[in-house]
Amino acid sequence: MRRANTDAAKDLRRNQFLEAGLQEFFERGFSLAKMENIARRAGVSKGTLYLYFDSKQDLFMAIVSSVAVPRVEMLEGILRQANDFELALDLLVNALPMMIQDSKLPMLAKVLIGDAFAFPEVVKRYRQDVIERALASLTDLIQRGCESGQLHTDNPHNAARLMVAPVIFSAIWTVVFEQGAEQKLDLTSLFQTHKSMLLKALRK
Structure with missing residues (x-):
């Protein structure tokens, strides 16, 4: 070459x-x-x-910066521009299926989960640069909803973790359990259901 x-x-x-x-x-x-x-x-x-x-570690961190960090920045942008919790959920529900289907994030998640003990420093950096940033944005969104009287929860941080759980589930599912499967997971329907459940659980 x-x-x-x-x-x-x-x-x-x-x-x-x-x-x-x-x-x-x-x-x-x-x-x-x-x-x-x-x-x-x-x-x-x-x-x-x-x-x-x-x-090898340097290369993997470059992959994280290329694949995952721009998605977190997109998530932060969505949550910043939404003053209303339900509007933010609508924007997320529309964005997340594409974020999972049209990116390499699920492949990255599979590597991290499958071999986490082999490279703890990389996992730590990923947690700081990706996961904690996403959780901080979601926690802030929920806290703002509570302060406005729109939502109620005793623990916004735990609520944020529960909000993000289907994203992790979907990423793992698409790269592990859909191999050779005839029926694919309907991510749009899944996140719509998740949105409905969140609103019922968090609305004051």
Whole structure:
């Protein structure tokens, strides 16, 4: 493969490494994934791969930044622009199915859950950069709803965790249990049901 000489070519090459890396991690797990295999998938030498990433862990964190962090930023944006809890839920219900179906998030979740003890520092960073940011935004939304008299809960933080639970369930389901299945999980219907249950549970 030709050497990348321009910034655009380097960005393209880097994205190819991220794609190849995610596929390797997804198929083999973090522990068994090898940089030489990732280089082979991308059609380059291992030395070329190391010009972009110092280690397997460095590459995985770059994948997290590419795949997960933009989705969290989108979630934060949705929740910031919604002054009303029900409006925020409507926006989330519309966005989440696409976020799961049209992204690599489920593949990332499978790697993290399946091999978490092998790379605790990466899991810690993911929790800080992705999960805790999402939970903080949801907690803030629920607290604002309680302060306005719209909602009632004794523990907004736990309520936020319960709000996000179907997202994790859906991500795992799509990459683990739908392999070879004839019937796919209807994410739109699932999140609509979740919205209805949340409103019944949290409305004052």
